[in-house]
Amino acid sequence: MPIEICIDSVESAISAQQGGASRVELCSDLLEGGITPGPGLIATVRRHITIDLYVMVRPRGGDFCYTDLEFEAMQEDIRHIRQLGADGIVLGILDTQALIDVARTRRLVQLAHPLPVTFHRAIDMTPDLPAAVEDVIATGATRILTSGGEPDATVGTAEIARMVQRAHNRLAIMVGGGIRPHNIAALAAATGAVEFHSSARTHAPSPMLFRKPNMSMSDDPNREYQRFEVREENVRALVTALAEATPETSTPLQPL
Numbered sequence: 001m002p003i004e005i006c007i008d009s010v011e012s013a014i015s016a017q018q019g020g021a022s023r024v025e026l027c028s029d030l031l032e033g034g035i036t037p038g039p040g041l042i043a044t045v046r047r048h049i050t051i052d053l054y055v056m057v058r059p060r061g062g063d064f065c066y067t068d069l070e071f072e073a074m075q076e077d078i079r080h081i082r083q084l085g086a087d088g089i090v091l092g093i094l095d096t097q098a099l100i101d102v103a104r105t106r107r108l109v110q111l112a113h114p115l116p117v118t119f120h121r122a123i124d125m126t127p128d129l130p131a132a133v134e135d136v137i138a139t140g141a142t143r144i145l146t147s148g149g150e151p152d153a154t155v156g157t158a159e160i161a162r163m164v165q166r167a168h169n170r171l172a173i174m175v176g177g178g179i180r181p182h183n184i185a186a187l188a189a190a191t192g193a194v195e196f197h198s199s200a201r202t203h204a205p206s207p208m209l210f211r212k213p214n215m216s217m218s219d220d221p222n223r224e225y226q227r228f229e230v231r232e233e234n235v236r237a238l239v240t241a242l243a244e245a246t247p248e249t250s251t252p253l254q255p256l
Contacts, residue, residue, distance in 0.1 A: 001188065001242055004054070004174065005235055006034065006199045012230035013045045013053075016200070019235025023052030025090055025118075025197070031223060032061030036077050039084060046085040054088035054118060055081045057108070064094040064122040071104060078111050088115050090145070092122030099126060100135035109140040116142035121176065124149045129159055133166045143172035145197055152178030153187055160191040181237040185245030198238055204229040 002022035007013050008030045016024050026045055027034030035058045046053055057077050059070045066074070071093075078089060089112045093101040100123070109117045119141045126132040129149050136144055146163060148156020153175050164173045175187055176197030184196060206225035216224045 001194045003238055004197045005230055007230055010044050010048055013049050015230045015232040016235050017049045017051050019232040020239035021051060021235050023054055025054045027056040030228060035061060039080055042084045052087040054090050055086045057089055057091040064092050065096055066093060075111055078108060082115060090118045090120050092120040094122055100132050102135050102138055105139040118143045118145055120145045121147060129163060130166055133163050137170050143174050145174045145176045147177030154178055154183055157190045164192045181241040184238055184242050188245055200230050200234040200238060201228040202231060
C-alpha cells in the first residue's frame with residue numbers, strides 16, 4: 001500500500017525515501033497548511049530522490065476560493081512544475097459555497113496532463129462529501145486526499161469508508177490527517193483505503209544561537225524559530241506498521 005509523506009525540504013525528502021515512502025508531496029510553509037514551493041526547491045528535491053514527487057499548487061494559505069489572478073498563477077505554476085520533472089500535482093479549488101469548483105479544477109487537470117492530479121483536503125471543507133466525490137471524479141483527477149471531513153482521519157473513519165465505496169475504483173481515496181504508526185493499520189482495515197498520507201514530522205531545533213529579543217518577522221513570535229523535519233525512522237515505522245497489518249492484529253481506532 002503506497003504511503004505518501006508531506007515534506008517541505010530536501011532533507012525531509014531524502015529521509016522519506018530512505019524510510020521507505022512511495023512518494024512525497026512537496027510544499028512550502030507547512031505552518032500555513034502548505035503552499036506552492038519555489039522552482040529551486042522543486043528542482044533540488046527532484047535531483048536528490050528517485051521516488052515519485054508530487055508538488056502542491058496553492059497560491060496562498062487560507063481558504064480555497066481563488067480570484068481570477070490567483071487561478072492564472074496556478075496555471076503558470078503547473079506549466080513550470082511539469083518542466084521540473086514532477087510526477088504529479090496536488091491542488092484543490094472550491095467556490096463561494098464551498099462546493100468543488102468543477103470547471104476550474106478540470107482546466108487544471110487538463111493542463112497538468114499527463115501528470116496525475118490529487119485533489120487535496122479542501123474536499124473536507126465541503127458540506128456534502130458524497131456529492132464532492134462525484135464532482136472530483138468529473139474533473140478527471142486521479143485521487144482524493146481526505147480525513148473524512150473531520151480534523152483527523154480516526155474521527156472521520158466511517159465517512160472515509162463511504163467515500164471509498166462511492167469512488168468504486170473510479171479514483172483512489174488516500175487517507176490523511178493524524179496518520180501514525182499506532183493507527184494506520186486500523187484505518188486501513190476500517191476504511192478499505194489502500195493509500196495513506198502523513199507528515200510524519202517532528203519539531204527540529206533552530207540552529208540560531210543569537211535570538212534578538214522583541215524582534216520577529218512573523219505575526220506569531222513563537223513561530224520565529226520553529227522548524228519541522230521528517231525523520232527516516234518515523235517514516236519507516238509507518239511503512240512497517242502498514243506492511244505488518246492484518247485484520248486479526250489491527251487494534252481498534254482511538255482518536256488522537
